[in-house]
Amino acid sequence: MKKLVILGAGTGGTLIANKLRKKLPSAQWQITIVDKEPDHVYQPGFLFIPFGIYESRQVVKPRKKFIPAGVQYIESVIEKVNPATNIVELANGTQLTYDYLIVATGVDIAPYETPGLAGAEWHKSIFDFYTLEGATRLQTALSNFKEGNLVISIVELPFKCPVAPLEFAFLADSYLRKKGIREKVNIFYTTPLPGAFTKPKATKILGELLEKKGIQLIPDFNIEEVDNSDKKLVSYDGRTVPFDLLTIIPVNMGAEYIGRSGMGDDMNFVPTNKHTLQSVQWENVFVLGDAANIPTSKAGSVVHFAAEILYENFLYAIEGKPLTASFDGHANCFIVTGIGEGTLIDFNYDVEPLPGSFPLPVIGPMKLLKINRLNYLGKMAFKWAYWNLLIKGRHMPISTKMSMSGKETD
Amino acid sequence: MTQRTYAGIAVDVNDEGYFTQSSVWTPEIAKAVATEEGIDLTDRHIAVLNFIREKTAKGEALSLRSIGKSGIVDAKQFYELFPGAPLKKASRIAGIAKPSSCV
Ligand SMILES: Cc1cc2nc3c(=O)[nH]c(=O)nc-3n(C[C@H](O)[C@H](O)[C@H](O)COP(=O)(O)OP(=O)(O)OC[C@H]3O[C@@H](n4cnc5c(N)ncnc54)[C@H](O)[C@@H]3O)c2cc1C
Numbered sequence: 343m344k345k346l347v348i349l350g351a352g353t354g355g356t357l358i359a360n361k362l363r364k365k366l367p368s369a370q371w372q373i374t375i376v377d378k379e380p381d382h383v384y385q386p387g388f389l390f391i392p393f394g395i396y397e398s399r400q401v402v403k404p405r406k407k408f409i410p411a412g413v414q415y416i417e418s419v420i421e422k423v424n425p426a427t428n429i430v431e432l433a434n435g436t437q438l439t440y441d442y443l444i445v446a447t448g449v450d451i452a453p454y455e456t457p458g459l460a461g462a463e464w465h466k467s468i469f470d471f472y473t474l475e476g477a478t479r480l481q482t483a484l485s486n487f488k489e490g491n492l493v494i495s496i497v498e499l500p501f502k503c504p505v506a507p508l509e510f511a512f513l514a515d516s517y518l519r520k521k522g523i524r525e526k527v528n529i530f531y532t533t534p535l536p537g538a539f540t541k542p543k544a545t546k547i548l549g550e551l552l553e554k555k556g557i558q559l560i561p562d563f564n565i566e567e568v569d570n571s572d573k574k575l576v577s578y579d580g581r582t583v584p585f586d587l588l589t590i591i592p593v594n595m596g597a598e599y600i601g602r603s604g605m606g607d608d609m610n611f612v613p614t615n616k617h618t619l620q621s622v623q624w625e626n627v628f629v630l631g632d633a634a635n636i637p638t639s640k641a642g643s644v645v646h647f648a649a650e651i652l653y654e655n656f657l658y659a660i661e662g663k664p665l666t667a668s669f670d671g672h673a674n675c676f677i678v679t680g681i682g683e684g685t686l687i688d689f690n691y692d693v694e695p696l697p698g699s700f701p702l703p704v705i706g707p708m709k710l711l712k713i714n715r716l717n718y719l720g721k722m723a724f725k726w727a728y729w730n731l732l733i734k735g736r737h738m739p740i741s742t743k744m745s746m747s748g749k750e751t752d
Numbered sequence: 753m754t755q756r757t758y759a760g761i762a763v764d765v766n767d768e769g770y771f772t773q774s775s776v777w778t779p780e781i782a783k784a785v786a787t788e789e790g791i792d793l794t795d796r797h798i799a800v801l802n803f804i805r806e807k808t809a810k811g812e813a814l815s816l817r818s819i820g821k822s823g824i825v826d827a828k829q830f831y832e833l834f835p836g837a838p839l840k841k842a843s844r845i846a847g848i849a850k851p852s853s854c855v
Pocket of ligand 1: 350378502676
């Protein structure tokens with residue numbers, strides 16, 4: 343009997359467990375999956391909770407519901423992996439041995455990495471929306487917010503869903519307008535980047551959108567500390583930004599056990615071959631999703647495309663064949679640009695987000711880097727697709743490799 | 753692409769003044785580039801530049817965090833050594849490509 347252990351039963355772990363259980367004969371392969379939390383959360387939904395568009399019950403379902411029959415599910419914190427001896431140690435005392443390991447423990451926020459961030463104002467006037475708790479508390483804070491400085495800040499790159507803080511800023515603008523208090527609020531957006539986004543075309547378009555909505559961009563802003571008594575952000579070069587309400591994307595790091603096991607870089611991301619998705623160091627270890635250090639977005643859509651490639655290469659690996667499936671870094675992200683409107687970006691390792699139509703030239707119906715209502719509906723439809731298709735490993739109507747069709751190049 | 757002369761040596765640079773070949777780099781060349789950036793290079797600067805070059809040669813991404821944990825300087829001191837946009841300035845003086853962040 344061969345043993346496959348999957349670490350993490352979030353987007354990637356659940357999806358790959360479903361795909362591989364269908365393929366690998368039960369008589370020959372035992373599959374075990376481990377996660378520390380009983381609930382599966384739909385993280386893209388966290389964005390909408392602060393504005394009362396979603397309630398928490400819409401983004402949470404019992405994890406077991408999505409684990410296929412024939413896969414052993416263990417609920418425990420992973421303490422350590424010993425990749426030299428192929429052993430996983432769990433906090434509940436269990437030791438698991440494996441022939442193959444798939445690491446899919448994602449990333450989490452690490453507010454304690456920034457001086458003053460996890461201080462007295464945390465979850466009082468400073469909130470994250472990357473956890474269900476943060477998003478829910480922020481909903482209360484926003485509904486009580488009447489006037490002053492609303493500051494949206496990114497501490498450090500990379501962080502998962504790189505468009506989420508922009509979407510938050512756009513939604514906050516819409517929300518405050520609807521409440522009729524937009525003119526009493528200054529919205530600031532601080533980022534370590536030189537502009538609104540990473541790549542030139544999207545940066546220009548999204549930067550113009552911030553400006554149009556009266557959201558003030560503060561670029562090249564690297565936060566040194568959060569001053570809790572004066573309620574202000576302080577950057578390394580001595581600039582300060584006072585806030586009444588701060589929504590922050592803290593440093594995003596891989597799971598602690600990765601560091602403890604000597605498997606990660608200084609952010610606890612696992613060094614991974616960006617094309618094969620195999621660990622750089624261990625042949626019998628694959629890495630899926632946000633946990634990997636590959637140079638593309640940490641996003642659910644990426645996890646989905648990467649899983650197709652990992653699946654193929656895993657099957658090659660167990661047959662001793664060369665890993666010929668190659669991941670191109672494909673990402674496809676809807677960006678909400680206000681309540682009821684959105685845009686879309688589609689890109690990979692080599693091609694930056696370009697304007698155009700998606701998936702078909704001219705007809706679309708989605709528009710790349712242009713705003714329409716259908717893009718918003720696409721984002722909202724993603725929730726259904728996530729619960730019903732994506733994590734169950736069913737076919738999604740979108741191709742694994744990025745296509746240039748419909749994209750406008752100059 | 754253009755050529756510039758630093759410490760008597762012709763160096764190929766791109767439109768933004770970053771070296772296109774990092775192998776030509778020497779500490780003397782770095783001193784000349786630093787002067788353009790308004791920085792007087794000390795041994796401490798050079799130690800940071802060497803760290804950056806080694807990390808880059810290993811294919812590892814540069815970040816404020818990794819430099820802050822280098823044991824040579826912390827993030828604050830890194831800002832003091834290369835004021836303004838430290839990662840960009842240090843990369844140019846270290847003769848490596850402009851740091852890029854992936855999407
Ligand atoms: C606010 C927000 C908005 C987003 N919006 C979008 C979007 O619009 N589109 C999109 O494509 N993506 C979006 N994403 C990103 C997407 O949710 C993630 O990229 C995706 O879920 C990553 O999947 P994963 O399997 O790598 O990790 P996860 O789904 O995060 O799963 C990791 C799992 O590992 C478990 N785990 C971690 N450490 C341990 C341990 N030590 N022991 C046991 N278990 C452990 C966790 O409990 C978790 O269940 C968004 C994310 C956020 C936070």
